[in-house]
Amino acid sequence: xxxxxxxxxxxxxxxxxxxxxxxxxxxxxxxxxxxxxxxxxxxxxxxxxxxxxxxxxxxxxxxxxxxxxxxxxxxxxxxxxxxxxxxxxxxxxxxxxxxxxxxxxxxxxxxxxxxxxxxxxxxxxxxxxxxxxxxxxxxxxxxxxxxxxxxxxxxxxxxxxxxxxxxxxxxxxxxxxxxxxxxxxxxxxxxxxx
Amino acid sequence: xxxxxxxxxxxxxxxxxxxxxxxxxxxxxxxxxxxxxxxxxxxxxxxxxxxxxxxxxxxxxxxxxxxxxxxxxxxxxxxxxxxxxxxxxxxxxxxxxxxxxxxxxxxxxxxxxxxxxxxxxxxxxxxxxxxxxxxxxxxxxxxxxxxxxxxxxxxxxxxxxxxxxxxxxxxxxxxxxxxxxxxxxxxxxxxxxxxxxxxxxxxxxxxxxxxxxxxxxxxxxxxxxxxxxxxxxxxxxxxxxxxxxx
Numbered sequence: 001x002x003x004x005x006x007x008x009x010x011x012x013x014x015x016x017x018x019x020x021x022x023x024x025x026x027x028x029x030x031x032x033x034x035x036x037x038x039x040x041x042x043x044x045x046x047x048x049x050x051x052x053x054x055x056x057x058x059x060x061x062x063x064x065x066x067x068x069x070x071x072x073x074x075x076x077x078x079x080x081x082x083x084x085x086x087x088x089x090x091x092x093x094x095x096x097x098x099x100x101x102x103x104x105x106x107x108x109x110x111x112x113x114x115x116x117x118x119x120x121x122x123x124x125x126x127x128x129x130x131x132x133x134x135x136x137x138x139x140x141x142x143x144x145x146x147x148x149x150x151x152x153x154x155x156x157x158x159x160x161x162x163x164x165x166x167x168x169x170x171x172x173x174x175x176x177x178x179x180x181x182x183x184x185x186x187x188x189x190x191x192x193x194x
Numbered sequence: 195x196x197x198x199x200x201x202x203x204x205x206x207x208x209x210x211x212x213x214x215x216x217x218x219x220x221x222x223x224x225x226x227x228x229x230x231x232x233x234x235x236x237x238x239x240x241x242x243x244x245x246x247x248x249x250x251x252x253x254x255x256x257x258x259x260x261x262x263x264x265x266x267x268x269x270x271x272x273x274x275x276x277x278x279x280x281x282x283x284x285x286x287x288x289x290x291x292x293x294x295x296x297x298x299x300x301x302x303x304x305x306x307x308x309x310x311x312x313x314x315x316x317x318x319x320x321x322x323x324x325x326x327x328x329x330x331x332x333x334x335x336x337x338x339x340x341x342x343x344x345x346x347x348x349x350x351x352x353x354x355x356x357x358x359x360x361x362x363x364x365x366x367x368x369x370x371x372x373x374x375x376x377x378x379x380x381x382x383x384x385x386x387x388x389x390x391x392x393x394x395x396x397x398x399x400x401x402x403x404x405x406x407x408x409x410x411x412x413x414x415x416x417x418x419x420x421x422x423x424x425x426x427x428x429x430x431x432x433x434x435x436x437x438x439x440x
Contacts, residue, residue: 024203059206059211167300
């Protein structure tokens with residue numbers, strides 16, 4: 001006999017977690033992966049440090065459960081808390097994340113989407129040089145690239161995570177792209193397929 | 195990773211961490227909206243006083259002051275209230291941005307909506323006459339304000355510049371005895387060239403404004419006589435005459 005497992009929505013889990021911390025475990029289970037990778041992508045921290053940050057973020061989420069408004073996607077709200085916590089963390093340690101620890105496939109996603117490439121880049125040297133250019137972009141552009149092209153968030157979600165108007169998100173992406181193209185030109189990077 | 199979940203749950207239980215009560219968030223939310231509402235109300239008050247101050251002034255006097263219209267405009271603008279209004283609108287803007295979904299609105303939309311509400315409430319404040327009372331109170335209580343704001347009384351109590359205002363005590367063929375806004379008595383000379391505006395009634399007890407020249411100690415020759423007109427001016431008169439010192 002196949003057991004029918006009830007799948008609860010995030011909002012239902014939030015409601016349960018408000019009264020019972022054990023139910024919060026289900027929410028953590030659902031979001032530990034995405035948030036772990038989000039932190040990794042934004043910072044250069046070691047996995048242990050990421051876990052520590054993630055625990056702090058989960059506790060913050062738990063403490064603020066009553067502030068959650070179900071009109072907002074829970075994932076956007078959780079990402080927002082993570083984003084703000086990361087900013088606070090770097091402020092506390094008086095540092096800024098300078099470069100991102102991304103996997104190759106994640107870099108490829110950013111490169112392909114930010115400079116509108118139809119084919120995957122095979123020239124490794126070219127990829128390395130483009131990555132160097134992306135890493136030179138201000139962090140605000142890198143973060144919006146990560147959210148849009150790696151996390152594949154919709155504009156509305158990015159708007160709710162970064163708490164900026166939709167127009168500002170579109171502007172950040174457009175400016176980031178423009179800045180990247182200018183950097184590629186300035187550095188004479190002509191290895192892109194035509 | 196599973197350890198993380200269990201560790202976090204253990205920490206929550208061990209340290210008795212609990213979700214913050216709902217009322218705290220509601221209080222914070224209401225506090226922000228209350229501040230925004232107060233800012234909008236103060237902004238509306240400021241704009242109604244700006245309108246009050248500008249509407250009571252005579253806009254054609256620059257012609258008699260040997261100034262151009264732009265210079266004249268800048269000399270009568272109530273900077274105090276305009277700066278206050280600017281600060282209030284910026285404060286309200288950041289207040290709205292601090293609300294739960296305020297970030298979704300563009301700055302242009304927020305500024306437009308705040309300005310619109312400020313103007314509408316300002317219009318209501320103006321209609322009930324609160325602007326005049328507040329302006330009077332400020333003039334009475336804040337010397338700095340009284341010294342630095344352009345009012346109708348200040349504008350018309352500059353005999354050395356050719357502007358005089360007051361109440362007619364007696365009238366003869368070519369002379370008016372006038373008690374000015376500082377209760378000094380003036381002999382005002384009229385001749386056939388003196389332009390008396392049709393709405394002026396040269397009778398005892400009437401308030402008038404005079405353009406002309408100071409001829410000597412408390413002597414003035416009039417080239418033009420205007421009524422101390424307007425509902426607002428009437429209100430001022432009923433409110434106790436001159437509101438500020440020179």
